[in-house]
Amino acid sequence: MKVYLNPSQNDWSELLKRPTDSIADLQNTVTDIFKEVQQKGDKAVDKYTSFFDGVILNSIEVTSVEIQEAIEQVPIELKEAIQLAQSNIEKFHQAQKTEKVAVETAKGVICWQEKRPIQKIGLYIPGGSAPLFSTVLMLAIPAKLAGCKEIVLCSPPNKEGKINPAILYAAQLCGVTKIFKVGGIQAIAALTFGTKTIPQVSKIFGPGNQYVTVAKQIATNYGIAIDMPAGPSELLVLADETANASYIASDLLSQAEHGADSQVVLVTTDSNLISAVQQEIELQIKKLPRKSIAEKAILNSRFIYFKDKESAMEFVNEYAPEHLIIVSKEEDFYLDNLQNAGSVFLGNYTPESAGDYASGTNHTLPTNGYAKNYSGVNLDSFMKAMTFQKISKEGIQNIGKAIEIMAEAEGLQAHKNAVTLRLKDLV
Amino acid sequence: MKVYLNPSQNDWSELLKRPTDSIADLQNTVTDIFKEVQQKGDKAVDKYTSFFDGVILNSIEVTSVEIQEAIEQVPIELKEAIQLAQSNIEKFHQAQKTEKVAVETAKGVICWQEKRPIQKIGLYIPGGSAPLFSTVLMLAIPAKLAGCKEIVLCSPPNKEGKINPAILYAAQLCGVTKIFKVGGIQAIAALTFGTKTIPQVSKIFGPGNQYVTVAKQIATNYGIAIDMPAGPSELLVLADETANASYIASDLLSQAEHGADSQVVLVTTDSNLISAVQQEIELQIKKLPRKSIAEKAILNSRFIYFKDKESAMEFVNEYAPEHLIIVSKEEDFYLDNLQNAGSVFLGNYTPESAGDYASGTNHTLPTNGYAKNYSGVNLDSFMKAMTFQKISKEGIQNIGKAIEIMAEAEGLQAHKNAVTLRLKDLV
Numbered sequence: 001m002k003v004y005l006n007p008s009q010n011d012w013s014e015l016l017k018r019p020t021d022s023i024a025d026l027q028n029t030v031t032d033i034f035k036e037v038q039q040k041g042d043k044a045v046d047k048y049t050s051f052f053d054g055v056i057l058n059s060i061e062v063t064s065v066e067i068q069e070a071i072e073q074v075p076i077e078l079k080e081a082i083q084l085a086q087s088n089i090e091k092f093h094q095a096q097k098t099e100k101v102a103v104e105t106a107k108g109v110i111c112w113q114e115k116r117p118i119q120k121i122g123l124y125i126p127g128g129s130a131p132l133f134s135t136v137l138m139l140a141i142p143a144k145l146a147g148c149k150e151i152v153l154c155s156p157p158n159k160e161g162k163i164n165p166a167i168l169y170a171a172q173l174c175g176v177t178k179i180f181k182v183g184g185i186q187a188i189a190a191l192t193f194g195t196k197t198i199p200q201v202s203k204i205f206g207p208g209n210q211y212v213t214v215a216k217q218i219a220t221n222y223g224i225a226i227d228m229p230a231g232p233s234e235l236l237v238l239a240d241e242t243a244n245a246s247y248i249a250s251d252l253l254s255q256a257e258h259g260a261d262s263q264v265v266l267v268t269t270d271s272n273l274i275s276a277v278q279q280e281i282e283l284q285i286k287k288l289p290r291k292s293i294a295e296k297a298i299l300n301s302r303f304i305y306f307k308d309k310e311s312a313m314e315f316v317n318e319y320a321p322e323h324l325i326i327v328s329k330e331e332d333f334y335l336d337n338l339q340n341a342g343s344v345f346l347g348n349y350t351p352e353s354a355g356d357y358a359s360g361t362n363h364t365l366p367t368n369g370y371a372k373n374y375s376g377v378n379l380d381s382f383m384k385a386m387t388f389q390k391i392s393k394e395g396i397q398n399i400g401k402a403i404e405i406m407a408e409a410e411g412l413q414a415h416k417n418a419v420t421l422r423l424k425d426l427v
Numbered sequence: 428m429k430v431y432l433n434p435s436q437n438d439w440s441e442l443l444k445r446p447t448d449s450i451a452d453l454q455n456t457v458t459d460i461f462k463e464v465q466q467k468g469d470k471a472v473d474k475y476t477s478f479f480d481g482v483i484l485n486s487i488e489v490t491s492v493e494i495q496e497a498i499e500q501v502p503i504e505l506k507e508a509i510q511l512a513q514s515n516i517e518k519f520h521q522a523q524k525t526e527k528v529a530v531e532t533a534k535g536v537i538c539w540q541e542k543r544p545i546q547k548i549g550l551y552i553p554g555g556s557a558p559l560f561s562t563v564l565m566l567a568i569p570a571k572l573a574g575c576k577e578i579v580l581c582s583p584p585n586k587e588g589k590i591n592p593a594i595l596y597a598a599q600l601c602g603v604t605k606i607f608k609v610g611g612i613q614a615i616a617a618l619t620f621g622t623k624t625i626p627q628v629s630k631i632f633g634p635g636n637q638y639v640t641v642a643k644q645i646a647t648n649y650g651i652a653i654d655m656p657a658g659p660s661e662l663l664v665l666a667d668e669t670a671n672a673s674y675i676a677s678d679l680l681s682q683a684e685h686g687a688d689s690q691v692v693l694v695t696t697d698s699n700l701i702s703a704v705q706q707e708i709e710l711q712i713k714k715l716p717r718k719s720i721a722e723k724a725i726l727n728s729r730f731i732y733f734k735d736k737e738s739a740m741e742f743v744n745e746y747a748p749e750h751l752i753i754v755s756k757e758e759d760f761y762l763d764n765l766q767n768a769g770s771v772f773l774g775n776y777t778p779e780s781a782g783d784y785a786s787g788t789n790h791t792l793p794t795n796g797y798a799k800n801y802s803g804v805n806l807d808s809f810m811k812a813m814t815f816q817k818i819s820k821e822g823i824q825n826i827g828k829a830i831e832i833m834a835e836a837e838g839l840q841a842h843k844n845a846v847t848l849r850l851k852d853l854v
Contacts, residue, residue, distance in 0.1 A: 078836050081829035088532035088826070095530045096540060103522045105515035105787035113523060118800050119766055130838045166836055202800040220656070225800040229647070250845040257841040289840050335815075339546055346817040351845040354818055357833045358826045360532035361814040373545050373629035373652040375812035385802035387788040388762075390773040391781055399515070399785045402508035406784045409505050409593055411557045413716050414684040418677040418778035 001281075003274055004304045006311075015302060016319050018231060018368050019261050026214045030185050034218055037189035042197050048186040053127075055161045060197060062163065062179035067172050070165035082170055085137055085358040092360035093142040096379035108395025115383040117147035118225075120199060122191035123176070124206035124216075127156035127183055131164035132207070138362050138377065139205045140174035146382035151176045152199055154191065156183020184208075188215035192222050203227070205364065205377065227377055231368030234263035235352055236321035236341075238312060238334060241270040243327035244348050248273075249280030251325055252301065253294055254353050260296035263367075265319070266303045267312050269328075274303045313337050320371040323352050342371045393426055428708075430701055431731045433738075442729060443746050445658060445795050446688050453641045457612050461645055464616035469624050475613035480554075482588045487624060489590065489606035494599050497592035509597055512564055512785040519787035520569040523806035535822025542810040544574035545652075547626060549618035550603070551633035551643075554583035554610055558591035559634070565789050565804065566632045567601035573809035578603045579626055581618065583610020611635075615642035619651050630654070632791065632804065654804055658795030661690035662779055663748035665739060665761060668697040670754035671775050675700075676707030678752055679728065680721055681780050683712075687723035690794075692746070693730045694739050696755075701730045740764050747798040750779050769798045820853055 007015060036044040042060075050056050074082075102112035123139045125132055136153070143151045153176045155163050163181055171179055180198055182190060188208075194200030203225040204216055216226045235255035237248050252264045266277060281298060288294055306312040309330050316324065320340035327348055328334060338344070342365030343355050355361045364377035375381070391399075400419045407415035434442060463471040469487075477483050501509075529539035550566045552559055563580070570578045580603045582590050590608055598606055607625055609617060615635075621627030630652040631643055643653045662682035664675050679691045693704060708725060715721055733739040736757050743751065747767035754775055755761060765771065769792030770782050782788045791804035802808070818826075827846045834842035 078832055081832040081836075084533075084826065084829040085833065088536070088538075091532045092530050092538050092540075095528045098525060101519075101522050103519050103787065105518045106511075109515070109781075109786050111515075111519050111787045113519075113805065115802075116766060132837060134833055134837060223656075223796060225797075229650075246848060247845070250841070250848050253841040254839070254845045257839060284841075284844065288844070289838070294841060338813075339543060340811075341813055344813065344815045346815065349820050349823045349849055350816055350818040351823075351830075351849065353830050353834055353839075353842040353845045354536075354823070354826065355814070355816060356830075356842060358829045359536050359816050359818065360530065360538045361816055366811075369650060370652075371811070371813075373811060376814060378540065378812050378814075380807070380812070384767075384793075384798070384800065385805050385807070386765075386768055386771065386798075387782070387803060387805075388771045388773065389777055389782060389786050389788055391777040391786065393776050396776045396778075396781070399511065399781065402511040402785045403778075403780055403783075405505055405508040406512065406561055407780055409508075410559060410561060411716070412681070412684060412780075414677065414681040414711075414721060415780040415783060417711065417715075418674070418681045418780045421673060421677050422776055422778065 001278060001298060002302050004302065005271070006305060006307055012315065012318060015304065018263060026211060030211065030214045030218050033185045034189045034192070037186055037195070038193045041195035045182055045186045045190050045195060048184065049157070049182060052184050053156050054159055055157050057157060057161050057181055060181050062168060062181060067168050070168035071172070073165040074169045078166060079169065082133065082137065082173065085134070086141060086173060088358055088360035089137055089141045090145065093145050093379045106395065106398045108392035108398055109389065111387065111389045113385055113387050115380065115385050117383050118202050119148065120150040120201040121148045121382060122201035122204040123151065123153045124187060124204060124208055124212060125153060125155040125167055126208050126212070127158060131167055133164070133166040133170040134357050134363065135206060136167055136170035137174060138364050140171060140176050142377065142379045143382045144175035146379055148382050150199060150201070152191065152201055153179045154182045154187035157181040185211050185215045188212060188219055192219040192224050227364060227381060228366050228374045229370060232261040232263060233258045234322040234367055235325065236265040236267060236316060236319060236323070237325045238267045238316055238328065239273060240268060240328040240330065241273065242329050243273060245273060245276035246280045247348055247351070248277050248327070249284055251352050252277070253281060253284055253288065254351070255323070256294040256297035256301070257288060257290040260293055262297040264297055264301035265321070267315060268305055269307065269309055269312055271305045274305060278303070309333055320369045322365045322367045322371060325350070325352060340372045342366050342376045396422055397426055428705060428725060428728050428730060431729065432698070433732060433734055439742065439745060442731065445690060453638060457638065457641045457645050460612045461616045461619070464613055464622070465620045468622035472609055472613045472617050472622060472625070475611065476584065476609060479611050480583050481586055482584050484584060484588050484608060487608050489595060489608060494595050497595035498599070500592040501596045505593060506596065509560065509564065509600065512561070513568060513600060515785055515787035516564055516568045517572065520572050520806045533822065533825045535819035535825055536816065538814065538816045540812055540814050542807065542812050544810050545629050546575065547577040547628040548575045548579070548809060549628035549631040550578065550580045551614060551631060551635055551639060552580060552582040552594055553635050553639070554585060558594055560591070560593040560597040561784050561790065562633060563594055563597035564601060565791050567598060567603050569804065569806045570809045571602035573806055575809050577626060577628070579618065579628055580606045581609045581614035584608040612638050612642045615639060615646055619646040619649050654791060654808060655793050655801045656797060659688040659690060660685045661749040661794055662752065663692040663694060663743060663746060663750070664752040665694045665743055665755065666700060667695060667755040667757065668700065669756050670700060672700060672703035673707045674775055674778070675704050675754070676711055678779050679704070680708060680711055680715065681778070683721035683724035683728070684715060684717040687720055689724040691724055691728035692748070694742060695732055696734065696736055696739055698732045701732060705730070736760055747796045749792045749794045749798060752777070752779060767799045769793050769803045823849055824853060
């Protein structure tokens with residue numbers, strides 16, 4: 001834990017820093033596997049599944065029998081929890097639907113904007129110790145609401161050649177159309193190029209380790225869109241004396257348990273809060289199963305006191321946290337002046353884990369300062385805005401002259417001519 | 428001109444292709460200049476301005492005196508045309524504003540989404556023979572409407588150390604906050620890292636040659652967002668016997684004059700239309716000042732006849748054109764079934780150049796098949812969606828149990844604990 005009292009702006013750059021991996025080393029590995037999957041398709045996928053996941057599969061597509069088995073294996077209590085989360089996530093993302101925006105900009109010139117679904121999307125769900133079925137909900141629910149036709153999910157098989165039943169349960173519940181037992185770089189490569197078995201998609205969503213992160217970046221060189229660039233997860237708590245130190249400690253620890261590189265920051269205008277939260281962390285951390293991970297993240301955590309709310313706000317805006325908890329009597333001031341954050345949690349009874357699972361907001365959010373320039377995943381992430389226009393004879397007579405003048409001034413005579421020809425016929 | 432009659436789906440992949448440059452060669456040049464600008468700032472910028480633009484400037488920032496001079500130089504007729512375009516673009520982009528989306532997903536759980544402006548943005552406007560003041564309108568107007576605080580424009584100086592007056596006029600008209608006489612890779616690098624003179628921005632917009640395109644890609648490795656990946660401009664006309672061959676020829680030529688690599692495609696269900704359009708092209712092309720450019724693009728143009736509207740539609744959706752003109756008695760069918768296009772122009776009196784300049788829609792659009800997965804530039808391109816939530820005591824009691832169960836099933840005990848602590852206090 002590092003404590004900073006009223007740091008001057010000259011020292012902020014250090015405090016705003018995130019750990020940045022050098023991706024150069026990984027890039028060669030990723031590029032090689034991409035080339036092999038592009039050339040050899042399923043054969044290369046199988047090879048790397050065997051290599052990385054230690055399992056040889058007869059078939060990589062999850063069958064309906066496997067899905068049925070999974071449904072039976074998920075405890076009823078977990079099913080109900082997932083269904084509650086599903087309902088809230090659906091409500092919140094459904095509300096994000098926008099109508100066609102139509103404007104007659106000049107008489108006879110009708111312009112409109114419509115959003116139409118991206119047809120084929122890929123979802124990547126990591127394997128490993130934490131089976132992230134919650135991420136299935138966060139990606140598949142808005143994809144389905146958006147109207148994506150093909151929703152392909154890839155997740156690595158375990159040593160028994162299986163995917164965690166809760167992931168399969170969530171996938172079928174939310175309308176995933178195909179599920180493949182493929183993980184890592186080979187999954188992203190397969191979604192990028194398509195193989196005989198795995199369809200090519202237009203956009204890839206989902207978290208992953210640093211190999212998956214680099215693979216998604218490389219996929220963009222092949223015309224595939226991705227949800228957003230990724231980095232280690234972050235929580236910044238902005239609090240004053242109205243905050244409950246024990247709750248804040250629990251929130252910071254929920255962030256810390258994600259990974260040793262998780263970013264944990266407390267910004268406060270109450271200097272007493274820092275030691276109170278630190279004491280609570282020491283008490284609570286002892287009982288955590290993922291204690292050793294959390295300890296590493298807490299070791300690098302930053303506790304920063306500012307003597308006024310303006311400095312605190314400015315620091316938060318410069319940091320642009322993925323998750324921001326605000327517990328303060330100055331809540332309105334902070335809400336009004338907040339420029340950059342992925343998702344914001346207000347008050348003592350709004351833990352970050354609510355947004356991670358069940359409140360309805362999306363948990364796929366911009367890290368690493370990307371909250372300055374990227375949205376978190378939302379309904380629009382699965383669509384693209386298209387524009388339309390229909391101009392009548394009267395309409396082109398109204399704006400034709402302006403087009404001719406501008407086209408000519410830009411030296412684009414053929415652009416002008418397309419209008420001139422039409423105007424001539426209307427004299 | 429290449430004509431294809433009822434091509435079978437096996438032959439489509441050739442017809443759907445775009446020219447893809449190898450960016451590997453350019454990448455080294457770009458990376459070197461980026462490093463130099465990162466290390467040496469303005470000094471490196473000046474060096475490359477001298478090298479590429481052949482001019483040494485005392486000051487790269489455009490002064491208010493220079494802007495006043497420019498305003499005086501722009502002919503009144505052009506000013507009026509620009510103002511008409513400005514008004515229409517403003518109307519259409521203003522209408523895209525979305526309200527806060529708020530939902531009480533469960534009793535006591537209030538979630539909302541708000542869009543807030545990206546604070547600092549950079550606009551790149553190419554120099555050269557065609558002074559693209561229209562692109563200034565297309566980028567600066569929505570940036571201003573979105574509420575971006577800093578709108579920085581870079582454009583290369585000509586040999587006299589000046590920027591075209593129409594570009595400066597449009598920039599001041601639309602609320603650009605700073606203008607720099609810097610172009611090419613060095614401009615993108617300066618916006619990426621910031622120099623003493625040029626501010627760092629969070630997102631870079633605008634067209635450019637292949638060096639600028641690669642530079643924008645490289646900028647994304649440094650945490651900067653970009654509007655979209657770029658490729659040569661495209662027009663696909665989808666027409667039947669109701670179309671005026673002369674108008675279509677003029678539209679195809681307006682695309683062709685952009686560059687030798689411009690993509691010009693006619694898809695028709697009326698086999699007679701092909702030769703009629705070809706004859707018109709031959710007539711019209713003779714008179715064009717940019718004839719030699721247009722001829723090269725027309726040489727590679729594709730004229731494709733399909734015997735039914737379903738095949739034509741499927742081909743168009745696979746091609747995903749940047750610009751799509753539809754002139755057909757089957758307009759409704761095509762509109763209903765269209766999946767992928769950047770901007771759509773309907774009927775005989777809606778030339779593409781209307782959207783390029785003055786109808787109100789944006790002309791910064793996805794090329795190279797990116798209409799499958801990217802939006803054209805719109806108001807939201809200058810904002811990011813953020814989510815907020817506030818949960819009451821009752822609210823956390825309503826969804827807390829579900830969070831606990833899900834967190835536990837994902838093996839994230841600290842996530843569960845953040846809820847458990849709060850629920851305990853509420854018993």
